Amino acid sequence: MKTKWFRNLGLAVMALSLTFGSVSAVSASSKLSGRIVINGSSALLPLTLQASNEFKKLNPKVKISASAAGSVTGPQSVRKGIADIGACDWDASTSVPGFAAFSGQVANKVAVIPFAAVTNGSVGVSSLSTSDLQGIFSGKITNWKDVGGKDAKIVVVNRAFGSGTRVNFQLKALNGTDFMTKGDNYKEVKSSGDMKTAIETTPGAIGYIDLVYVSGSKMKAVSINNVAPTEANVINGTYKVWSYGYYMTKGQPTGAVKAFIDYVQSSKFQNGSLKKLKFIPLAAMKK
Known part of the structure; x- marks a missing residue:
């Protein structure tokens, strides 16, 4: 009887530890605060909205607003200082036909589209x-x-x-x-x-x-x-009409912006919600 009592007590303590551990983890992540403004690609918008919802649940003190008016508006908004992240369907730190490079911006890969x-x-x-x-x-x-x-x-x-x-x-x-x-x-x-x-x-x-x-x-x-x-x-390389999706930032991202991009790049999100949305995880592509 005593053995069974100690076993039950041990299970109860373990459950409490896991519970308080989870609370501590959430509390620790919840210390992150700030506001993130995202603009740009409508192709990436479903990913951005899903990631924002998940990230805000983990970090309720972070406010995120996202809009999509086309890829070029992403790095343009970052350059003007009205967005922290410019969602773009090409690496806007380099020139492509019709668009010059946005100097000083960093291209953070987030998905294969x-x-x-x-x-x-x-x-x-x-x-x-x-x-x-x-x-x-x-x-x-x-x-x-x-x-x-x-x-x-x-x-x-x-x-x-x-x-x-x-x-x-x-x-x-x-x-x-x-x-x-x-x-x-x-x-x-x-x-x-x-x-x-x-x-x-x-x-x-x-x-x-x-x-x-x-x-x-x-x-x-x-x-x-x-x-x-x-x-x-x-x-497998037989279908060629795809691109990487990028989050453009002014210099290397920091604070809440970095934490959000890290979350989108995490294996949890890449292999979970990102795949369900018909994007392809970054790790799936051959280097």
Whole structure:
């Protein structure tokens, strides 16, 4: 009887230790305080919002606000001092076509973003070649029957200039071919959410978006050169239309900003919520 009593007491003490240990851990992390303002990529916004919710539960004294007006607004906001983190779909500390480097900023990798060519669910096409995409997005191919689909007008939906998704799609899916910019079969949208809505509601539409936004039957992600836009194909190197997502900061991050970026880069978040959102963990890519 005494043995059983001591065993139960030991279990109770262990439970209390674990409980108070958890409280201490939360209390310690809760000492972190401050405000973090994030602006930029709409492709990264679902990740940013999820990470913010999780981080604030661990650090209730930290306030985080996030908005998305396109990748270029991220480093621009950091440069102007109105954001602590600029979410961007390219390394804005280096020059890319159309955008000079943002000097003094540090690019912190946070995710791998697969992008996909997407069509309205009714067009009847499952794969397009690079030359098909170049012809469609330049305005030279205007009917789906010319690329194996239905006899229907193609409506090109493009992201506005300054979008990181646009930069990556043009470079990696179109091999740098210029977009068409006007016409009765052309639309331009400001964000990934707007792209999703336009593709789902416009018969004959084609555009491009990151995989996190692809869901349901109204929008279809098509293969490129018969290679599907999947996590496995990005990792094995057969699907090329992807980029790293970055959190740009003015110099090396410190304080609450560093703690937040560390959390997003942690294996817990990378292999948990990040994967569930259809992003790919940084560690999955071959160096």
